Amino acid sequence: MKLVGPWLSGYTRRVGITLRLLTLPFEHLPYHAYREPERVRVFSPMARVPALQLDDGQVLVDSHAIVDYLDSIVPADQRLMPASGPERVRAMQLVGYACACYDKLARYCDELMLRPEAHRLAHLQAGYREQMESGLRVLEAAHADPWLIGSRISQADIMAVVAFQSASVVIPRTVNSESFPRLAALAQQAMQFTAFSSTLPDLEDLQASGLIGADNGI
Incomplete structure:
Protein backbone atom coordinates (compact mmCIF):
# COMPACT_ATOMS: atom_id res chain seq x y z
CA MET A 1 0.00 0.00 0.00
CA ARG A 79 -9.31 -3.58 15.26
CA LEU A 80 -9.21 0.01 16.44
CA MET A 81 -12.98 0.55 16.59
CA PRO A 82 -15.37 -1.49 18.75
CA ALA A 83 -17.60 -3.67 16.58
CA SER A 84 -20.92 -2.81 18.21
CA GLY A 85 -22.79 -1.77 21.34
CA PRO A 86 -22.28 1.17 23.71
CA GLU A 87 -18.49 1.14 23.25
CA ARG A 88 -18.85 1.68 19.51
CA VAL A 89 -21.32 4.51 20.03
CA ARG A 90 -18.98 6.16 22.54
CA ALA A 91 -15.99 5.76 20.23
CA MET A 92 -17.95 7.29 17.35
CA GLN A 93 -18.96 10.23 19.56
CA LEU A 94 -15.37 10.97 20.55
CA VAL A 95 -13.97 10.49 17.05
CA GLY A 96 -16.66 12.89 15.83
CA TYR A 97 -15.66 15.57 18.33
CA ALA A 98 -11.95 15.11 17.62
CA CYS A 99 -12.45 15.35 13.87
CA ALA A 100 -14.65 18.41 14.30
CA CYS A 101 -11.91 20.04 16.40
CA TYR A 102 -9.34 19.35 13.72
CA ASP A 103 -11.66 20.61 10.97
CA LYS A 104 -12.21 23.90 12.83
CA LEU A 105 -8.48 24.25 13.42
CA ALA A 106 -7.84 23.77 9.71
CA ARG A 107 -10.43 26.40 8.82
CA TYR A 108 -8.93 28.75 11.40
CA CYS A 109 -5.47 28.30 9.88
CA ASP A 110 -6.80 28.87 6.35
CA GLU A 111 -8.50 32.07 7.45
CA LEU A 112 -5.39 33.22 9.29
CA MET A 113 -2.75 32.27 6.75
CA LEU A 114 -4.28 32.02 3.28
CA ARG A 115 -6.64 34.99 3.23
CA PRO A 116 -4.91 38.39 2.80
CA GLU A 117 -4.82 40.25 6.10
CA ALA A 118 -7.01 43.09 4.85
CA HIS A 119 -9.76 40.60 4.00
CA ARG A 120 -9.66 38.36 7.05
CA LEU A 121 -12.92 38.00 8.92
CA ALA A 122 -12.35 38.29 12.64
CA HIS A 123 -15.72 36.82 13.54
CA LEU A 124 -14.93 33.67 11.54
CA GLN A 125 -11.58 33.24 13.27
CA ALA A 126 -13.19 33.71 16.67
CA GLY A 127 -15.99 31.32 15.81
CA TYR A 128 -13.65 28.57 14.61
CA ARG A 129 -11.54 28.89 17.75
CA GLU A 130 -14.54 28.87 20.03
CA GLN A 131 -15.94 25.74 18.39
CA MET A 132 -12.57 24.00 18.44
CA GLU A 133 -11.93 24.79 22.09
CA SER A 134 -15.45 23.66 23.02
CA GLY A 135 -14.78 20.33 21.35
CA LEU A 136 -11.44 19.96 23.09
CA ARG A 137 -13.17 20.54 26.42
CA VAL A 138 -15.54 17.66 25.63
CA LEU A 139 -12.53 15.43 24.94
CA GLU A 140 -10.81 16.71 28.08
CA ALA A 141 -13.83 15.67 30.13
CA ALA A 142 -13.77 12.12 28.74
CA HIS A 143 -12.20 9.70 31.21
CA ALA A 144 -9.23 7.71 29.91
CA ASP A 145 -8.71 4.44 31.80
CA PRO A 146 -6.08 4.07 30.46
CA TRP A 147 -7.57 4.90 27.05
CA LEU A 148 -10.75 6.73 26.13
CA ILE A 149 -12.71 3.53 25.47
CA GLY A 150 -11.09 1.49 28.23
CA SER A 151 -8.19 -0.94 28.15
CA ARG A 152 -7.37 -0.74 24.43
CA ILE A 153 -6.27 2.12 22.25
CA SER A 154 -8.85 3.10 19.63
CA GLN A 155 -9.54 5.58 16.87
CA ALA A 156 -10.91 7.90 19.55
CA ASP A 157 -7.45 8.15 21.12
CA ILE A 158 -5.71 8.51 17.77
CA MET A 159 -7.83 11.42 16.58
CA ALA A 160 -7.98 13.10 20.00
CA VAL A 161 -4.19 13.12 20.20
CA VAL A 162 -3.83 14.35 16.61
CA ALA A 163 -6.29 17.19 17.23
CA PHE A 164 -4.74 18.21 20.55
CA GLN A 165 -1.16 18.13 19.31
CA SER A 166 -2.04 20.05 16.15
CA ALA A 167 -3.88 22.75 18.09
CA SER A 168 -1.06 23.03 20.62
CA VAL A 169 1.32 23.92 17.79
CA VAL A 170 -0.89 26.65 16.35
CA ILE A 171 -2.30 28.21 19.55
CA PRO A 172 0.09 27.08 22.30
CA ARG A 173 -0.99 29.71 24.83
CA THR A 174 -4.56 28.44 24.69
CA VAL A 175 -4.11 24.73 24.03
CA ASN A 176 -1.47 23.33 26.35
CA SER A 177 -0.93 20.94 29.27
CA GLU A 178 -2.23 23.46 31.81
CA SER A 179 -5.49 24.12 29.98
CA PHE A 180 -6.03 20.49 28.95
CA PRO A 181 -4.06 18.27 31.37
CA ARG A 182 -5.95 15.07 30.56
CA LEU A 183 -5.45 15.45 26.83
CA ALA A 184 -1.80 16.27 27.41
CA ALA A 185 -1.42 13.12 29.51
CA LEU A 186 -3.20 11.07 26.83
CA ALA A 187 -0.84 12.47 24.18
CA GLN A 188 2.19 11.74 26.35
CA GLN A 189 1.00 8.16 26.82
CA ALA A 190 0.37 7.75 23.10
CA MET A 191 3.81 9.08 22.24
CA GLN A 192 5.32 5.99 23.87
CA PHE A 193 4.14 4.18 20.72
CA THR A 194 6.39 4.51 17.69
CA ALA A 195 3.25 4.84 15.57
CA PHE A 196 2.68 8.27 17.15
CA SER A 197 6.24 9.47 17.68
CA SER A 198 7.35 8.55 14.15
CA THR A 199 4.52 10.48 12.49
CA LEU A 200 5.02 13.87 14.11
CA PRO A 201 5.51 16.56 11.47
CA ASP A 202 9.11 17.62 10.99
CA LEU A 203 10.03 20.90 12.67
CA GLU A 204 11.33 22.17 9.33
CA ASP A 205 7.99 21.43 7.67
CA LEU A 206 6.10 23.15 10.50
CA GLN A 207 8.31 26.22 10.23
CA ALA A 208 7.94 26.34 6.45
CA SER A 209 4.17 26.15 6.79
CA GLY A 210 4.09 29.02 9.29
CA LEU A 211 1.95 26.98 11.67
CA ILE A 212 4.11 27.23 14.78
CA GLY A 213 2.40 29.80 16.99
CA ALA A 214 0.53 30.98 13.90
CA ASP A 215 -1.75 33.19 15.94
CA ASN A 216 1.14 34.70 17.94
CA GLY A 217 -0.40 33.28 21.07
CA ILE A 218 -3.52 35.44 20.85
Whole structure:
Protein backbone atom coordinates (compact mmCIF):
# COMPACT_ATOMS: atom_id res chain seq x y z
CA MET A 1 0.00 0.00 0.00
CA LYS A 2 1.04 3.60 -0.59
CA LEU A 3 -0.03 6.43 1.71
CA VAL A 4 -0.04 9.84 0.04
CA GLY A 5 0.18 13.01 2.12
CA PRO A 6 2.52 14.70 4.62
CA TRP A 7 2.41 14.16 8.38
CA LEU A 8 1.59 17.87 8.50
CA SER A 9 -1.91 16.77 7.51
CA GLY A 10 -3.60 15.51 10.66
CA TYR A 11 -5.80 13.12 8.72
CA THR A 12 -2.80 11.67 6.88
CA ARG A 13 -1.14 11.26 10.25
CA ARG A 14 -4.28 9.51 11.55
CA VAL A 15 -4.02 6.96 8.75
CA GLY A 16 -0.27 6.53 9.24
CA ILE A 17 -0.71 5.90 12.96
CA THR A 18 -3.44 3.37 12.18
CA LEU A 19 -1.29 1.53 9.65
CA ARG A 20 1.59 1.31 12.09
CA LEU A 21 -0.52 0.26 15.06
CA LEU A 22 -2.00 -2.50 12.91
CA THR A 23 1.52 -3.40 11.64
CA LEU A 24 0.39 -3.13 8.03
CA PRO A 25 3.29 -2.46 5.63
CA PHE A 26 3.06 0.66 3.47
CA GLU A 27 5.15 3.16 1.56
CA HIS A 28 4.78 6.78 2.63
CA LEU A 29 4.72 9.37 -0.15
CA PRO A 30 4.75 12.73 1.71
CA TYR A 31 3.40 14.79 -1.19
CA HIS A 32 1.87 18.08 -0.11
CA ALA A 33 -1.48 18.92 -1.69
CA TYR A 34 -0.71 22.66 -1.90
CA ARG A 35 2.94 22.44 -2.92
CA GLU A 36 2.85 19.34 -5.12
CA PRO A 37 -0.73 19.02 -6.42
CA GLU A 38 0.26 17.28 -9.65
CA ARG A 39 2.06 14.52 -7.75
CA VAL A 40 -0.97 14.06 -5.51
CA ARG A 41 -3.36 13.98 -8.49
CA VAL A 42 -1.62 10.86 -9.80
CA PHE A 43 -3.34 9.10 -6.90
CA SER A 44 -6.16 11.48 -5.99
CA PRO A 45 -7.86 13.40 -8.87
CA MET A 46 -9.07 16.08 -6.45
CA ALA A 47 -5.49 16.52 -5.15
CA ARG A 48 -6.85 15.56 -1.75
CA VAL A 49 -4.86 13.89 1.01
CA PRO A 50 -4.74 11.44 2.55
CA ALA A 51 -5.05 8.95 -0.25
CA LEU A 52 -4.26 5.28 0.19
CA GLN A 53 -3.42 3.19 -2.86
CA LEU A 54 -4.22 -0.43 -2.14
CA ASP A 55 -2.11 -3.33 -3.33
CA ASP A 56 -4.53 -3.96 -6.22
CA GLY A 57 -4.18 -0.35 -7.42
CA GLN A 58 -7.50 0.97 -6.13
CA VAL A 59 -7.34 4.23 -4.19
CA LEU A 60 -9.28 5.30 -1.13
CA VAL A 61 -9.57 8.95 -0.07
CA ASP A 62 -11.00 10.34 3.18
CA SER A 63 -9.50 9.13 6.44
CA HIS A 64 -12.83 7.79 7.74
CA ALA A 65 -13.17 5.42 4.78
CA ILE A 66 -9.50 4.46 4.93
CA VAL A 67 -9.37 3.52 8.61
CA ASP A 68 -12.67 1.65 8.28
CA TYR A 69 -11.16 -0.39 5.44
CA LEU A 70 -7.99 -1.07 7.43
CA ASP A 71 -10.05 -2.37 10.34
CA SER A 72 -11.78 -4.75 7.93
CA ILE A 73 -8.57 -6.49 6.85
CA VAL A 74 -7.12 -7.32 10.28
CA PRO A 75 -8.25 -9.88 12.87
CA ALA A 76 -11.13 -8.73 15.06
CA ASP A 77 -8.98 -8.50 18.20
CA GLN A 78 -6.66 -5.98 16.52
CA ARG A 79 -9.31 -3.58 15.26
CA LEU A 80 -9.21 0.01 16.44
CA MET A 81 -12.98 0.55 16.59
CA PRO A 82 -15.37 -1.49 18.75
CA ALA A 83 -17.60 -3.67 16.58
CA SER A 84 -20.92 -2.81 18.21
CA GLY A 85 -22.79 -1.77 21.34
CA PRO A 86 -22.28 1.17 23.71
CA GLU A 87 -18.49 1.14 23.25
CA ARG A 88 -18.85 1.68 19.51
CA VAL A 89 -21.32 4.51 20.03
CA ARG A 90 -18.98 6.16 22.54
CA ALA A 91 -15.99 5.76 20.23
CA MET A 92 -17.95 7.29 17.35
CA GLN A 93 -18.96 10.23 19.56
CA LEU A 94 -15.37 10.97 20.55
CA VAL A 95 -13.97 10.49 17.05
CA GLY A 96 -16.66 12.89 15.83
CA TYR A 97 -15.66 15.57 18.33
CA ALA A 98 -11.95 15.11 17.62
CA CYS A 99 -12.45 15.35 13.87
CA ALA A 100 -14.65 18.41 14.30
CA CYS A 101 -11.91 20.04 16.40
CA TYR A 102 -9.34 19.35 13.72
CA ASP A 103 -11.66 20.61 10.97
CA LYS A 104 -12.21 23.90 12.83
CA LEU A 105 -8.48 24.25 13.42
CA ALA A 106 -7.84 23.77 9.71
CA ARG A 107 -10.43 26.40 8.82
CA TYR A 108 -8.93 28.75 11.40
CA CYS A 109 -5.47 28.30 9.88
CA ASP A 110 -6.80 28.87 6.35
CA GLU A 111 -8.50 32.07 7.45
CA LEU A 112 -5.39 33.22 9.29
CA MET A 113 -2.75 32.27 6.75
CA LEU A 114 -4.28 32.02 3.28
CA ARG A 115 -6.64 34.99 3.23
CA PRO A 116 -4.91 38.39 2.80
CA GLU A 117 -4.82 40.25 6.10
CA ALA A 118 -7.01 43.09 4.85
CA HIS A 119 -9.76 40.60 4.00
CA ARG A 120 -9.66 38.36 7.05
CA LEU A 121 -12.92 38.00 8.92
CA ALA A 122 -12.35 38.29 12.64
CA HIS A 123 -15.72 36.82 13.54
CA LEU A 124 -14.93 33.67 11.54
CA GLN A 125 -11.58 33.24 13.27
CA ALA A 126 -13.19 33.71 16.67
CA GLY A 127 -15.99 31.32 15.81
CA TYR A 128 -13.65 28.57 14.61
CA ARG A 129 -11.54 28.89 17.75
CA GLU A 130 -14.54 28.87 20.03
CA GLN A 131 -15.94 25.74 18.39
CA MET A 132 -12.57 24.00 18.44
CA GLU A 133 -11.93 24.79 22.09
CA SER A 134 -15.45 23.66 23.02
CA GLY A 135 -14.78 20.33 21.35
CA LEU A 136 -11.44 19.96 23.09
CA ARG A 137 -13.17 20.54 26.42
CA VAL A 138 -15.54 17.66 25.63
CA LEU A 139 -12.53 15.43 24.94
CA GLU A 140 -10.81 16.71 28.08
CA ALA A 141 -13.83 15.67 30.13
CA ALA A 142 -13.77 12.12 28.74
CA HIS A 143 -12.20 9.70 31.21
CA ALA A 144 -9.23 7.71 29.91
CA ASP A 145 -8.71 4.44 31.80
CA PRO A 146 -6.08 4.07 30.46
CA TRP A 147 -7.57 4.90 27.05
CA LEU A 148 -10.75 6.73 26.13
CA ILE A 149 -12.71 3.53 25.47
CA GLY A 150 -11.09 1.49 28.23
CA SER A 151 -8.19 -0.94 28.15
CA ARG A 152 -7.37 -0.74 24.43
CA ILE A 153 -6.27 2.12 22.25
CA SER A 154 -8.85 3.10 19.63
CA GLN A 155 -9.54 5.58 16.87
CA ALA A 156 -10.91 7.90 19.55
CA ASP A 157 -7.45 8.15 21.12
CA ILE A 158 -5.71 8.51 17.77
CA MET A 159 -7.83 11.42 16.58
CA ALA A 160 -7.98 13.10 20.00
CA VAL A 161 -4.19 13.12 20.20
CA VAL A 162 -3.83 14.35 16.61
CA ALA A 163 -6.29 17.19 17.23
CA PHE A 164 -4.74 18.21 20.55
CA GLN A 165 -1.16 18.13 19.31
CA SER A 166 -2.04 20.05 16.15
CA ALA A 167 -3.88 22.75 18.09
CA SER A 168 -1.06 23.03 20.62
CA VAL A 169 1.32 23.92 17.79
CA VAL A 170 -0.89 26.65 16.35
CA ILE A 171 -2.30 28.21 19.55
CA PRO A 172 0.09 27.08 22.30
CA ARG A 173 -0.99 29.71 24.83
CA THR A 174 -4.56 28.44 24.69
CA VAL A 175 -4.11 24.73 24.03
CA ASN A 176 -1.47 23.33 26.35
CA SER A 177 -0.93 20.94 29.27
CA GLU A 178 -2.23 23.46 31.81
CA SER A 179 -5.49 24.12 29.98
CA PHE A 180 -6.03 20.49 28.95
CA PRO A 181 -4.06 18.27 31.37
CA ARG A 182 -5.95 15.07 30.56
CA LEU A 183 -5.45 15.45 26.83
CA ALA A 184 -1.80 16.27 27.41
CA ALA A 185 -1.42 13.12 29.51
CA LEU A 186 -3.20 11.07 26.83
CA ALA A 187 -0.84 12.47 24.18
CA GLN A 188 2.19 11.74 26.35
CA GLN A 189 1.00 8.16 26.82
CA ALA A 190 0.37 7.75 23.10
CA MET A 191 3.81 9.08 22.24
CA GLN A 192 5.32 5.99 23.87
CA PHE A 193 4.14 4.18 20.72
CA THR A 194 6.39 4.51 17.69
CA ALA A 195 3.25 4.84 15.57
CA PHE A 196 2.68 8.27 17.15
CA SER A 197 6.24 9.47 17.68
CA SER A 198 7.35 8.55 14.15
CA THR A 199 4.52 10.48 12.49
CA LEU A 200 5.02 13.87 14.11
CA PRO A 201 5.51 16.56 11.47
CA ASP A 202 9.11 17.62 10.99
CA LEU A 203 10.03 20.90 12.67
CA GLU A 204 11.33 22.17 9.33
CA ASP A 205 7.99 21.43 7.67
CA LEU A 206 6.10 23.15 10.50
CA GLN A 207 8.31 26.22 10.23
CA ALA A 208 7.94 26.34 6.45
CA SER A 209 4.17 26.15 6.79
CA GLY A 210 4.09 29.02 9.29
CA LEU A 211 1.95 26.98 11.67
CA ILE A 212 4.11 27.23 14.78
CA GLY A 213 2.40 29.80 16.99
CA ALA A 214 0.53 30.98 13.90
CA ASP A 215 -1.75 33.19 15.94
CA ASN A 216 1.14 34.70 17.94
CA GLY A 217 -0.40 33.28 21.07
CA ILE A 218 -3.52 35.44 20.85
